[in-house]
Amino acid sequence: MKVATWNVNSIKVRLPLLLSWLDDAAPDVLCLQEIKCLAADFPMMEIRGHGYHAEIVGQKSYNGVAILSKEPARDVVTSLPGDGADGQARYLEATFGEVRVASLYLPNGNPVDTEKFTYKLAWLARLGTHAGNLLKTERPFVLAGDYNVIPEPEDVYDPLAWRNDALFRTETRRSFRRLVNLGLTDAFRALHAEPHRYSFWDYQAGRWQRDEGLRIDHLLLSPQAADRLTVADIDKTPRGKDKASDHTPVWCEIN
């Protein structure tokens, strides 16, 4: 089963690129982030026309996650447990075959001296608690999405310049490590030792042209999923096209 994640930065603007990538890459499950629309405005007919079902957690203008899949989703959950007052559309989880898959959009957290950073760290801690509960099931699962976390210095073009950014701060990386250390596997890093492989390049300052990016989109696998991991990679092709998202798809195969 091929599972992928892609922050599309507006489903409306990205629809032609998305449909083209679905046809070419043919993932069984594709987790989307930043669809930036209400569920009612999601382009369901076009997606269905390319052979995919869709589950959506929408929000006007900002955030929004979805899961596209060849087979219908089962047992859908539409929010991250742990804070009933959190109304932001950032989490969706469902079962495909025997694999539980989550599409998550972790808060950016900048500026770090505001409640946005507090919210980010709280969200990461909540995700850790939830991952702990999922691990107790001893079943295969994949937590896929835009984590807005640069795990290591080798995952950013200029670690010094980013040291105080919410994506690379010590507190952020420590909390991410705590999550991984519960027993999860970073699918891309498990199969690729090479540094400076990125999933995001800022639109500004020619970052794409200079290959100055960040690796912030991750697929974290439970032990039962990691045991079946065969391939993982980052597909840079969509980032180089016209009307590209600032993120590009990351994917893995679980046999």
Added chain:
DNA sequence: ATGGTTGCCTCGCAA
């Protein structure tokens, strides 16, 4: 380089 770009759908905010 307090720069630069994109998308929301407004005249600023978020990334």
